[in-house]
Amino acid sequence: MDRPPTMEDVARLAGVSRALVSIVYRDAPGASDATRTRVLAAGNDLGYRPDHRARLLGRTRTRLLGVTFDVRAPFHGDLVEVLYSAAEAAGYDLALSAVAPSRGESRAVQSLLDYRCEALILLGPQLSPSALSALAESQPVIVIGRKVRAAGVDVVRTDDKGGSRLAVEHLLSLGHRAILHIDGAKFPGSAERRTGYRAAMRHAGLSPFIQPGGRTEADGSDAAKTFLNDSPPVTAVTLFNDRAATGFLDTIRQSSLEIPRDLSVVGYDNSTIAALSHISLTTVAQNTTALANQTIAIAQTRLTDPNATTAAVVIPPTLVLRSTTAPPRSAGCTG
Amino acid sequence: MDRPPTMEDVARLAGVSRALVSIVYRDAPGASDATRTRVLAAGNDLGYRPDHRARLLGRTRTRLLGVTFDVRAPFHGDLVEVLYSAAEAAGYDLALSAVAPSRGESRAVQSLLDYRCEALILLGPQLSPSALSALAESQPVIVIGRKVRAAGVDVVRTDDKGGSRLAVEHLLSLGHRAILHIDGAKFPGSAERRTGYRAAMRHAGLSPFIQPGGRTEADGSDAAKTFLNDSPPVTAVTLFNDRAATGFLDTIRQSSLEIPRDLSVVGYDNSTIAALSHISLTTVAQNTTALANQTIAIAQTRLTDPNATTAAVVIPPTLVLRSTTAPPRSAGCTG
């Protein structure tokens, strides 16, 4: 349980200088194959691992990207995973800092700065545009999943308007005409998804029909109760996200309506819950891999090219077909 | 966008030595109040923040605790949050390393070791006891939420046996006699929960009745189908966790059975989903705050007292009453 071995220890055991050990461990040119294996053997013997902090101290570039994420958002978890792979491929390391009710976002950001991250990647941040701009003055700041306009801040997000359009077009192709949208109130993305729905309906010559909703299962369930009570003449519903859709489905399934026979339902996010066999929700999937890759790419150009301009990348979503959508009953009779 | 200011810059601006700046920023004795404010003012002017890595390099103690967690487990998210507060209170910093399908556990651990964390906190690790023991040779290793016996490894977990007992006793007190347990197959905690159920039933002079299950919503839903098909003569069900219980409820509610009138259901974990109004699941809650505090406390004694013995702390869970449990119909008639 004594302190971990240092480069000095390895050098002594292998009978070489510290610099040579450094060369070997960095895979840099300047050492013969024979010594290379000898040094590595010595290192292995001692269980040596280079001290990451010391290594970084000397270099100007830390190759460290700081990421803040919400510990409670499953979608952030998915993103973090793909960010790891994307960062690794580009030769960067990731430092994670969690945001939680008891740990504010600026707190999370500060701790990342203390570790001298070269760039900040913020997942769905709540910080004000001005706060974001202030941060962007000292290092690149990339926001994922929120449509913000802040000077010097790069944004990578899903085309939510297009996502809603996908959902509506899918329902139209099945023969639906009366399509309701249950929105996500004031939450990030809600406005775009609502707009996309409205535009797609208008484009098809139909009138949009919007019911207020929310983002949780409970909101979806409440919306279902209102829906059952009002029983509007619609054959399909698109919802703000999968969580709301799940709550909606749960309540609808307890009524006399059968899904998808009497009502088609489309969610948004393609969260793990949507894929579960007993839910099997048709939904709009965000392309997390593309989001992550674009983010790392932006970070990289920002860090290498000092006069790169602010980027705003929009990733197209895709539709995932499952079993909550089908042609409307009337269409089935007529067709 | 130039490199961040160093202690040297602050010292020059304030007209003092680097050492004095260090003293001021560490809040160490040895500086007059006048210089203290002067130095801090200079630091503020330059936007100075001490470089965390450099600071740690010189010290033997890094006061850094490494945490591995599963990015997809909501319960881990809750734990990480409370760990942050507990660590901060004890003067420690947390380094997070995510475990995901594409990023194995040993990988996550290695990256923490590269940052010279003083101790490793592993949330529900899948590593073998021998791998854990090997890790524990170079620094303290504390496992949360998994009952493992590995030399030198500390364990902090919830009393799952007691948790199951709580669930059963609650149902007994409502008047249930025929109680089924749907287990969690081979997943961590399943064995203890099953044993606890069995013991509580035997203690009440009743014969245990166990149906195989799993840990996901889909598993719960499947179990419900089997249940409806077999229609065993039971009035209450306890499940491995909330996710399975949710799937179970979802499917049961589509049948003619009404909950809790015809069947009482108890989950496990008190996850956020259990609290949602349309689910409102009676469940066994793990005390995350206690788990986190105990973990940090153990880390601290391990790091300060070289001959501390291996700790195994078991935290009692509590029962959260919601609306999926009620007296059995027969009891209602007889009582």
Added chain:
DNA sequence: AACTACTACTAGAGCGCTCTAGTCACGAGC
């Protein structure tokens, strides 16, 4: 006046690396 005691400060080494500027040996080229 000489001693200690204390406060306020500084010089400089050291943490574990990387990197520049060497040294040294050896063979090729003229």
Added chain:
DNA sequence: GCTCGTGACTAGAGCGCTCTAGTAGTAGTT
């Protein structure tokens, strides 16, 4: 035989801090 180039290696400074040892300067004691 001399330079020159090259591959293999080393010395030592430096990254941004902390910490030990030490220096002034002031005040209190006898």
